Amino acid sequence: MLVGQQQRLSDEIRGLVERYGRQRNALIPILQELHAAHASISDFAMQVVADELGIHPSEVYGVVTFYQFLRRESQGRFVFRLCRTISCDLAGKARVARQLENDLGIGFGQTSADGRFSLEWASCLGMCDQGPALLVNEKVYTRVTPEQVHQIIEECKATFGAHARQVAHA
Amino acid sequence: MTPVSSKKTPFTFDSIEPESGLKAALGKSRADIIAEISASNLRGRGGAGFPTGTKWNLAAAAKVPPGGRKFVVCNADEGEPGTFKDRVILTEYADLVFEGMTIAGLAIGAADGILYLRGEYLYLRPHLEGVLARRRAANLLGKNVAGRDGFDFDIRIQMGSGAYVCGEETALIESLEGNRGEPRNRPPFPVDTGFDGQPTVVNNVETLAWVACILARSGQWFKSAGTAKSAGFKLFSVSGDCTAPGVYEFPLGVTVQELLDKVGGSGAKAVQIGGASGHCIPASEFSRRIAFEDIATGGSIIVFGPGRDMLTVAKNFMEFFVEESCGQCTPCRAGNARLLEGIEMLERGECSMAYLRELLGLCETMQVASKCGLGQSSPNAFMSILKHFRDEIMGRTAVAH
Known part of the structure; x- marks a missing residue:
């Protein structure tokens, strides 16, 4: 990472610490914001967060690696999570899964080479009466059919950029 | 592709005058509020079924260390496979939940409420923040709530980050505190040593909605529905092989058959009650009642039609637990992985009866030796499917998939 980038990231983290505070219970909201903005939490970011909160970086690492939605490795701008x-x-998720692999050109647990898409499994999404359910970033799709997969991916491509990751802030 | 409302029956919630529960609570002493909840025999709707009045009494009586404060936490980490009633409540009845939290704050003497919302439901957050803002503007939250001098109460939302185990209340508290979601030893219980070491009440979304209803009507009214040991109404999340899946309200004590007839699942082969951590009930037991004294549940009902392979069902649940075990204690971390291996052996037709008995022994070890409810209940589905469907599971000659 370039020095300029590191500086920007450090400033960003200090801004989050201003907002959420330095107490331990601010850790996860800070990490959630970082992850939403960068699609991953780098080792450098973990170190800065640890310094700011006055805890050991291994504590931050332990938290990041525990939660499904916080990741060290870089994820795509659009994360597809199939229930x-x-x-x-x-309700037929196996065929939807196959078509997602075909249309995205990646397998589950992988990110596309252009960094746009990640494909993952999700534990129950709470849409059990309207399955198969698919979560794309924060948007949920229900009763997904294999032939709809292409359309969902096209919708993502159309919004890539300004609206790619809208995250609700407190 | 766009979600539609899951609500399939009218809910009792519809008949409750908005804020009438809070209004009634404001006219009562703290002890009388808790007495009303105790009189209703309301038990936790998340699945564990702990008496809500008892929990509140303990938290109300708990001593706060100097400079400390009590907390009300709403557990909206709905992650049990097949459960989606809390999503419906938060979408369509959020005011009732926040009203219930406010009543809890009044009853135990807390000024802070926290809604712990699962990360998968992030899309609900703007709506919920809007409801909270409206309540603040109407003085239903904030300083001197609804004109009651000295009663300050506000609610904030904290997001989960994709961990089923955080639905366990001590893991949820660990997560709120900024830690890995690893369950704590109990005792001490959260009512005594909860969030930040302070007395904390953790209640399920549905429980808090019923709290508001009970204060609006009465404990006696709530108790008049249901059975002697399982008072009141319950929301059920119904999915699987039935013609009308969705969320239904029934009084507790409803039989499995009555429920199936209502949801269009009459010809079912089996029903999973209580999600992945619940029990698989075969057709021969459909006359059993859904109640704390018979089949207890947080409300997840998954219907399996005649053609379903029950070993595939067991495998799906076990894959879930291998993924979601927090890894802290050995019986759960290693046990679930061994059980999944056993299921894969059964799938290939390579499991001897002697080894199957060993696996069942392992199930018992997990039930008694796991630290929290996850590992204690994860063998349930495997054991009940083996008990009821052994004839279709042993001696397979071909791989199912």
């Missing part, structure tokens, strides 16, 4: 729970399974 793999039994209700969505009964």
